[in-house]
Amino acid sequence: MKKEFRVKKNKEFQEAFKKGKSFANRQFVVYILRKEEQNHFRIGLSVSKKIGNAVMRNQIKRYIRQAFLELEEEIKPQYDLIVIARKPVAEMDFHEVKKSLIHVLKVSRVLNKPRLGNTKNQ
Template identity: 35%
Template sequence: MLKPNVLRNKKDFSALYNKGRSVGDKYVVLFLKKNGRNYNRTAFLASKKVGKSVIRNRARRLMKESYRSLGKDLPIGYDFIFIARKTILNLKCADVKKSMEAAIRRSGIKKEKK
């Protein structure tokens, strides 16, 4: 049984890249678009520019763990693609989380806490 909250199809990725918004930060790039569903779908990517497979997998794990703590505060009904930048090497999870928070805040879907 596949998880419904994971982006998989090429048409979904293409729609996000072509019609969605993108926001960059120091360690991650965020693509987002409304999906018209009652749940969020996500994907975490790291290209070969980031490094070899061990480094790419670590980058994806860092982003997934950061999203796990951020996901509860996000509005429902969006598709997200988080792409690791080469600068994500040798970082702690807290640094990646701050970068993802900044990208989400800059996108305008999540208001700053006062």
């Protein structure tokens, strides 16, 4: 994930928490803030120390970044997304993390309709 596509500053996180909308499932909470001037979405990640040691937290963050990289074409560009991982994520593999993220992003209506060549049966 390129640097310009990440939310890094505390001020930007706080703005998303205060002005954005939140959507959640058991594994993730996602705060979404629409920014009209952006031409690419940005993500910010938060994985609490309650979830595990540094190795586990970094692995979870890598899984989330990779999932967003694979979903890049389907995510609407004008958003800041703050992803907060919950405890059940610690026992999940990459494919489960991606599936859970897709679910919460569909609920939040940030995903575009999938392309015709991108069906479940493939």
